[in-house]
Amino acid sequence: MGRDTAQRRVILEELMKLPSHPTAAELYEIARRRLPRISLGTVYRNLEHLARAGQIRKLGVGPTEARFDADTSPHHHVRCVQCDRLGDVLGLPEDPVPVNPTVAEGYDILAYRLEFVGRCSQCRAEAAVKGLSDNAEQDTGAPGRKQP
Amino acid sequence: MGRDTAQRRVILEELMKLPSHPTAAELYEIARRRLPRISLGTVYRNLEHLARAGQIRKLGVGPTEARFDADTSPHHHVRCVQCDRLGDVLGLPEDPVPVNPTVAEGYDILAYRLEFVGRCSQCRAEAAVKGLSDNAEQDTGAPGRKQP
DNA sequence: GTTATTGCAAAGAATTTGCATAATC
DNA sequence: GATTATGCAAATTCTTTGCAATAAC
Numbered sequence: 001m002g003r004d005t006a007q008r009r010v011i012l013e014e015l016m017k018l019p020s021h022p023t024a025a026e027l028y029e030i031a032r033r034r035l036p037r038i039s040l041g042t043v044y045r046n047l048e049h050l051a052r053a054g055q056i057r058k059l060g061v062g063p064t065e066a067r068f069d070a071d072t073s074p075h076h077h078v079r080c081v082q083c084d085r086l087g088d089v090l091g092l093p094e095d096p097v098p099v100n101p102t103v104a105e106g107y108d109i110l111a112y113r114l115e116f117v118g119r120c121s122q123c124r125a126e127a128a129v130k131g132l133s134d135n136a137e138q139d140t141g142a143p144g145r146k147q148p
Numbered sequence: 149m150g151r152d153t154a155q156r157r158v159i160l161e162e163l164m165k166l167p168s169h170p171t172a173a174e175l176y177e178i179a180r181r182r183l184p185r186i187s188l189g190t191v192y193r194n195l196e197h198l199a200r201a202g203q204i205r206k207l208g209v210g211p212t213e214a215r216f217d218a219d220t221s222p223h224h225h226v227r228c229v230q231c232d233r234l235g236d237v238l239g240l241p242e243d244p245v246p247v248n249p250t251v252a253e254g255y256d257i258l259a260y261r262l263e264f265v266g267r268c269s270q271c272r273a274e275a276a277v278k279g280l281s282d283n284a285e286q287d288t289g290a291p292g293r294k295q296p
Numbered sequence: 297g298t299t300a301t302t303g304c305a306a307a308g309a310a311t312t313t314g315c316a317t318a319a320t321c
Numbered sequence: 322g323a324t325t326a327t328g329c330a331a332a333t334t335c336t337t338t339g340c341a342a343t344a345a346c
Contacts, residue, residue: 002300002301003300003301005301006344008301015216015217015218016218020233021215021217021225022215022216024214024216025335027216038302039302039303039304040303041303041304041336042301042303044335044336047214048337049301054220055220056216057216057217057220058216059215059216059263060214060215060227060234060263063208064309065171065173065311066172066195066207066311067206067208068170068175068205068206068207069163070166071205072203072204072205077207077208078255078257079208086168087252087253088253089255097245104235104238104264104266105226105235105236105237105268106268106269107237107264107268107269108267108272109226109265109266111265111266112263112264113261113264114245114261114262115207116252116255116261117260118255118256118257118259119256119258120255121254121255124256150325150326151320151321151324151325151326152321153319153320153326155326155327156326173310185327186327187327187328187330189311189312189313189327189328190326190328192310192311194326212310212311212334212336214336
């Protein structure tokens with residue numbers, strides 16, 4: 001499951017030392033102190049690799065493109081893992097997260113961002129045809145829940 | 149609160165017609181059919197303006213930079229509205245969203261992405277000094293909840 | 297020896313911005 | 322007439338990729 005290179009080891013070690021949640025660029029600067037010739041591309045590739053291997057988590061990764069909605073009433077959205085289509089989620093309590101998340105490292109919690117991840121009916125149909133009924137595993141950026 | 153231009157009107161009208169949740173580029177293509185000389189920059193500026201004015205919602209907007217975390221245990225994160233620092237949220241039930249969000253336009257819900265928005269202690273301190281105790285209003289990309 | 301991984305530089309994708317012109321208030 | 326908004330193009334920002342060289346198994 002991947003080779004043991006100095007670069008990969010250093011990136012993982014340094015990330016494990018950090019209480020913050022660094023960006024790739026920050027990690028690059030840090031790794032550089034130990035491996036002056038390391039490249040940013042390598043950092044990106046290794047972070048991706050480590051995340052896929054489940055050794056680290058990649059956070060804050062909503063797809064890069066913004067979407068817009070003329071319906072400003074409070075509702076949440078589902079994003080299709082396959083085609084990226086966005087749908088509305090209805091039938092949820094308006095404020096579904098039972099917070100006052102008490103312990104938040106000194107942060108005042110003001111709000112939250114919640115987006116569901118799912119599969120749209122069209123992609124489900126296509127997947128069924130190809131017999132790939134449930135192969136898609138995905139980085140959701142959060143623990144989340146899998147359906148039985 | 150902004151001028152009444154053909155571009156802004158067309159963008160809003162077209163967005164209101166659409167059941168999907170288009171990207172800026174998609175909206176640009178559509179608006180173009182009515183205003184062939186409209187530019188993509190104008191579409192971006194107007195979408196931003198409309199979102200600030202509360203007439204539309206901007207979705208799927210996590211900050212663009214990915215963050216990495218060596219702690220793979222299930223926990224959520226808070227992002228500071230001011231400095232973008234990321235912290236851990238503890239003391240939450242492991243699976244805080246009471247789903248089976250029943251009605252989801254035919255989507256199978258697989259998981260969700262949840263991130264809190266807050267203010268870190270350092271920014272709170274700075275804000276207090278400047279007397280700006282609570283001016284920051286922000287696009288959270290989701291309804292969320294405000295603290296009393 | 298094969299094959300994964302690297303460094304480097306260039307390409308991509310989405311969004312933002314500077315500036316002179318044009319439209320709105 | 323003052324100011325906001327526009328079109329256009331160039332600039333930014335984060336991330337990915339092609340490729341020949343290198344290192345790991």
